[in-house]
Amino acid sequence: MAYRTDRAALSAAAIDDLVQERVREGKAPASSWAVLTPAGVVATGDAGGVGPATAFRVASCTKSFTAAALLQVVEAGGLSLETPLDEVLRVRVLGASRAPTLGELASMAGGIPVDDPWADRQESMPADVFDAMLEDGVRLVREPGTRYEYSSFGYAILGRVLEVATGTPYPRLVTERLLEPLGLTELAFDRSAGVPIAPGHARVDGEWAEQPWATPGAFSALGGIVASPSGLARWAAWLASAWRPDADDAVLPAAARRLMQTPVTPVPDADDRAYGYGLVVEEDPRHGRVVSHSGGYPGYGAHMRWHTASGIGAVVLENARYSGATLPATRALSLLLDSARAEETGDLWPETVAARDLVEALLRxxxxxxxxxxxxxxxxxxxxxxxxxRAAEALAQRVGLPAAIAPLADAAPWSDSPAHLVWSVFGERGALRCEIRLTPVASPRLQTLVVRLG
Incomplete structure (x- = not known):
């Protein structure tokens, strides 16, 4: 299925509305976003007065950097995904017959129980304290490799594995091996890097209260990176480029990046979702494979997601505790893909085609x-x-509609029956997404008419 990636920027107004609504509804003091395509970052925006260059803590989106760094070491032959953890670190495993492998930890099958509220508060733990904790014992809830269990602690352990294997502290390792070679200057681990960072907040007695800042430490590998939306989008675009024929580069081979985006551990009660290595892989019923990761942290919420077939993606970052940035980012990508998709609609009723033509005329x-x-x-x-x-005229004026009506085949159409049609109207400053549905009688009439930003 083909996608017109050049149309992605035309959804900017609709995405900006989503983000502005988040701030108006009190979901976060500030929210910022970016859109990516194979051409790079094509649109950005923000609400709450932070500005597009401001960075946010991306929380668990950091796990994708940890997984990429691990695969770099694996590619160099220093470790294997099958290497047992206790061959690298001094660790006492409780509750299971063996230690998890590095691959099991990276794919959320290590047997360590869910630990977010605790792990998210441990970032600054010194390495010697962390090592002593591992030697004292890591308690598992099941045998490694048997079932998905989301564990941030497991990724902190992988960060320590990388430090021991390379002799380099985790923040410097990621900076030198990933951020600098890829030119990701908007990403960092601490305030001292000179990147402007939005302060994190939480709701306390109905008011926003600034949250304390955690400096890098033994748990940084699970959530310590800060990034601007465009910076994280450029990281996502590099990962997404692994599916293109020209994807190979010296930082990490395309095959290894595709491996990160391949289902490894199925998520229970979610037939369409699995964890790869540092990334979530799911199947969208209309568009196919989508790769993503969320981030929630004391003071922050983040989400990045992209469509592997087209390379179109969206990033939303917010500065409120566990804000749920997944929702606007998911809606944003759906808008982007719906407007970019080139699809045949099948046999529409003549009355449906005529109604579409009339709606196009009415918008003008x-x-x-x-x-x-x-x-x-x-x-x-x-x-x-x-x-x-009044609503239709305001939307038409906002996007700047051309006088000519585009052929339906060029309007990203979609239909679930001959009586139904969804399509886009592309203007100079954005796009509208229209939907019509006709009545099931001998002489069909228009029963549904929806016009929104798209």
Whole structure:
């Protein structure tokens, strides 16, 4: 299936509305976003006055950097994904017959129980304290390799594995082996790097309260990176580029990056989702494989996601504790893919095609009588003609519609029946996503008319 990646920037207005709504509704003091395609970062925006260059802690999105660094060491022959943990670190395993392998830890199958609230508060732990904790004992809840169990502690352990294997502290390792070679200057581990960082917040008695800052330490490998939205989007674009024929580079081979984005450990009760290595892999029912990772931290929320077939993706970063940035990022990618998808609609009713043509004409010059001529009686009851007209005219003016109506094949159409049609109208400053549905009678009439930013 083909996707018009050049159309991605036209969804900027709709995505900006999503993010502005997050701040208006009090989900976070500030929210910032970026859109990526194979051409790079094509659109950014923010709400809450932070500015596009401001960085946020990306929390568990950091796990993708840890997994990439691990695969670099594996590619160099220093370790294997099958290497047992206790061959690298002095660790006492409790509750299982053996230690997990590095690959099992990286794919969330290490048997360590869910530990986010605790692990998220341990970032600054010194390495010697961490080592003593491992020697004292790591308690598992099941045999390694038997079932998915999301463990941030497991990624902290992998960070220590990398330090022991390379002789380099984790923040410096990632900086020297990933950030600097890829030119990701907007990413860092601490305030001392000179990157402007939005302070993290939490709701306390109905007010935003700034949260304490954690300096790098033994748990940084699970969530310590800070990044601007465009910086994290450029990291995501590099990972997404692994699916292109020209993807190889000296930082990490395309095959290793594709391995990160390959299902390894199925997520229980989610038939369409699995964990790869540092990334979540899922199957969208309309668009196919989508790769992502969320981040939640005291003071921050983050989400990055992209579509492997097209390389289109979205990043949303927020400065509120566990804010749920997954929701706006997921909606953003759906908007992007729906507007970029090039798809045949099958056999539409002639009345459906005619209704689409009329809606296109109405968006350029509204005519109540023309709409009444094809509308079913519910349309006016569901929303008054005056409100419908004012909303449509405001949206059309916002995106700057051209005079000419594009052929349906060029309008990213989608349909679930001959009586239904969704399509995009592309303007100079954005795009509209329109949907119509006709009644199931001998002479079909328009029962659904939706026009929104898309």
């Amino acid at each position: 010059s509204w005519d109540d009588d023309a709409l009444d001529a094809i509308a079913s009686d519910n349309l006016g009851l569901d929303e008054t003609a005056d409100r419908r007209r």
